[in-house]
Amino acid sequence: xxxxxxxxxxxxxxxxxxxxxxxxxxxxxxxxxxxxxxxxxxxxxxxxxxxxxxxxxxxxxxxxxxxxxxxxxxxxxxxxxxxxxxxxxxxxxxxxxxxxxxxxxxxxxxxxxxxxxxxxxxxxxxxxxxxxxxxxxxxxxxxxxxxxxxxxxxxxxxxxxxxxxxxxxxxxxxxxxxxxxxxxxxxxxxxxxxxxxxxxxxxxxxxxxxxxxxxxxxxxxxxxxx
Amino acid sequence: xxxxxxxxxxxxxxxxxxxxxxxxxxxxxxxxxxxxxxxxxxxxxxxxxxxxxxxxxxxxxxxxxxxxxxxxxxxxxxxxxxxxxxxxxxxxxxxxxxxxxxxxxxxxxxxxxxxxxxxxxxxxxxxxxxxxxxxxxxxxxxxxxxxxxxxxxxxxxxxxxxxxxxxxxxxxxxxxxxxxxxxxxxxxxxxxxxxxxxxxxxxxxxxxxxxxxxxxxxxxxxxxxxxxxxxxxxxxxxxxxxxxxxxxxxxxxxxxxxxxxxxxxxxxxxxxxxxxxxxxxxxxxxxxxxxxxxxxxxxxxxxxxxxxxxxxxxxxxxxxxxxxxxxxxxxxxx
Numbered sequence: 081x082x083x084x085x086x087x088x089x090x091x092x093x094x095x096x097x098x099x100x101x102x103x104x105x106x107x108x109x110x111x112x113x114x115x116x117x118x119x120x121x122x123x124x125x126x127x128x129x130x131x132x133x134x135x136x137x138x139x140x141x142x143x144x145x146x147x148x149x150x151x152x153x154x155x156x157x158x159x160x161x162x163x164x165x166x167x168x169x170x171x172x173x174x175x176x177x178x179x180x181x182x183x184x185x186x187x188x189x190x191x192x193x194x195x196x197x198x199x200x201x202x203x204x205x206x207x208x209x210x211x212x213x214x215x216x217x218x219x220x221x222x223x224x225x226x227x228x229x230x231x232x233x234x235x236x237x238x239x240x241x242x243x244x245x246x247x248x249x250x251x252x253x254x255x256x257x258x259x260x261x262x263x264x265x266x267x268x269x270x271x272x273x274x275x276x277x278x279x280x281x282x283x284x285x286x287x288x289x290x291x292x293x294x295x296x297x298x299x300x301x302x303x304x305x306x
Numbered sequence: 307x308x309x310x311x312x313x314x315x316x317x318x319x320x321x322x323x324x325x326x327x328x329x330x331x332x333x334x335x336x337x338x339x340x341x342x343x344x345x346x347x348x349x350x351x352x353x354x355x356x357x358x359x360x361x362x363x364x365x366x367x368x369x370x371x372x373x374x375x376x377x378x379x380x381x382x383x384x385x386x387x388x389x390x391x392x393x394x395x396x397x398x399x400x401x402x403x404x405x406x407x408x409x410x411x412x413x414x415x416x417x418x419x420x421x422x423x424x425x426x427x428x429x430x431x432x433x434x435x436x437x438x439x440x441x442x443x444x445x446x447x448x449x450x451x452x453x454x455x456x457x458x459x460x461x462x463x464x465x466x467x468x469x470x471x472x473x474x475x476x477x478x479x480x481x482x483x484x485x486x487x488x489x490x491x492x493x494x495x496x497x498x499x500x501x502x503x504x505x506x507x508x509x510x511x512x513x514x515x516x517x518x519x520x521x522x523x524x525x526x527x528x529x530x531x532x533x534x535x536x537x538x539x540x541x542x543x544x545x546x547x548x549x550x551x552x553x554x555x556x557x558x559x560x561x562x563x564x565x566x567x568x569x570x571x572x573x574x575x576x577x578x579x580x581x582x583x584x585x586x587x588x589x590x591x592x593x594x595x596x597x598x599x600x601x602x603x604x605x606x607x608x609x610x611x612x613x614x615x616x617x618x619x620x621x622x623x624x625x626x627x628x629x630x631x632x633x634x635x636x637x638x639x640x
Contacts (some may be wrong), residue, residue, distance in 0.1 A: 204372035205379040206399040
């Protein structure tokens with residue numbers, strides 16, 4: 081395999097995995113909140129969470145850069161701790177985490193809303209605390225939905241370009257993920273062969289993800305048909 | 307003693323009852339299920355007092371979480387956790403407990419390894435009941451436990467509950483037969499308010515518009531011969547059609563007023579197995595017919611047309627013989 085392809089692929093996979101790991105707990109909390117009928121501030125939070133889907137990714141990247149840059153409100157704090165995010169591998173992770181977050185929340189929220197809320201109440205009468213009932217009943221029942229969200233979020237993270245290019249730049253071996261590498265190749269003439277190779281890998285990853293996603297969704301629907 | 311003083315969006319109730327099996331009866335939308343959910347701690351009344359004997363579950367400054375209320379709750383729909391086996395469902399609250407005794411009592415021993423979706427409605431409810439009982443609750447809440455069950459299954463589950471050593475029960479139903487079969491006291495709910503209360507005999511007796519006129523008779527089984535048995539009730543021996551009854555068991559029987567015929571004396575040449583000396587207590591017109599209230603030891607009712615009533619010269623105090631077939635005296639509500 082071409083070394084730059086391997087390094088870009090590994091970078092994308094690593095950034096995607098790290099992004100999902102960061103997203104997971106907040107996504108569960110937000111999805112749980114959003115799935116509750118009548119929760120106050122639902123519309124506002126939901127809009128905020130879904131913003132990265134509708135915003136041009138370049139704009140998302142720019143906003144993140146303002147926030148996390150050395151002079152930004154969060155960036156200056158991190159700088160004091162010796163952590164720098166823009167134009168490092170961490171920037172790829174942050175960009176991927178932000179753009180994939182709504183996909184995790186969306187899939188998990190749909191799964192939670194499809195569950196019978198009375199089951200959790202029943203667990204409460206059987207001695208569980210609300211937290212324990214969520215962990216023992218709701219989360220296992222929503223697991224396929226959660227996995228579907230993870231797969232879709234991960235796939236989205238692999239394809240991430242706009243926010244990454246603004247926040248992370250395109251440094252070979254450090255921030256040049258698969259999609260950035262493809263763009264770099266297309267930018268120079270006479271590299272159609274390489275471009276095709278990169279594209280095939282990207283398409284394969286996307287197709288595998290989507291098939292897995294569909295399979296998980298079907299199994300979520302089967303969960304409560306009884 | 308159960309105390310229910312509830313003010314909530316749909317409820318305005320104030321009652322106390324020491325019945326062992328208390329039935330909340332009413333049409334759908336009358337607030338029965340909300341009542342149960344309030345007792346279980348799943349909905350919060352605006353104010354009021356909910357107590358199980360001296361234990362206050364909800365009241366001024368008190369709102370015990372569901373897990374601390376000591377109640378077992380059997381909801382109407384979706385009673386089992388679909389991702390757990392029958393055994394895991396049974397042991398949900400008490401993972402270390404031995405499921406065998408409860409499983410055996412509820413006829414679930416062969417189902418322990420099954421998934422809930424492979425169970426029938428009756429089996430699923432029995433599992434949910436066992437799961438609630440394994441926690442040894444001091445108050446058991448049953449929400450329409452027999453609705454949607456086919457007649458034989460319904461009868462089995464009712465007989466089952468009637469025989470089980472249950473804690474105090476609050477039973478919610480819209481079916482008078484459930485109350486007649488099991489309840490010690492019935493609370494009639496209408497739009498969240500108390501519309502009447504009494505024993506099933508009082509509420510679903512001959513004045514009720516909800517069920518056809520019938521007598522409710524409590525007695526003890528003295529002899530059993532297959533499906534037919536002898537029941538002693540208020541000093542009289544009655545031949546009755548018994549389903550799964552044992553000698554010494556307390557049973558509740560009902561007898562439709564259409565099935566009771568009256569005669570002026572005893573006869574050797576009739577097929578009816580029960581001939582009871584009776585005194586007419588009261589005559590009530592009921593449309594074109596007359597409902598005769600009789601004291602035959604237990605209280606009985608007979609519906610006659612006007613001509614029959616005239617021929618027998620019926621009036622309060624008159625002595626007669628009330629006849630009925632053993633097959634007409636059945637276990638109540640089944």
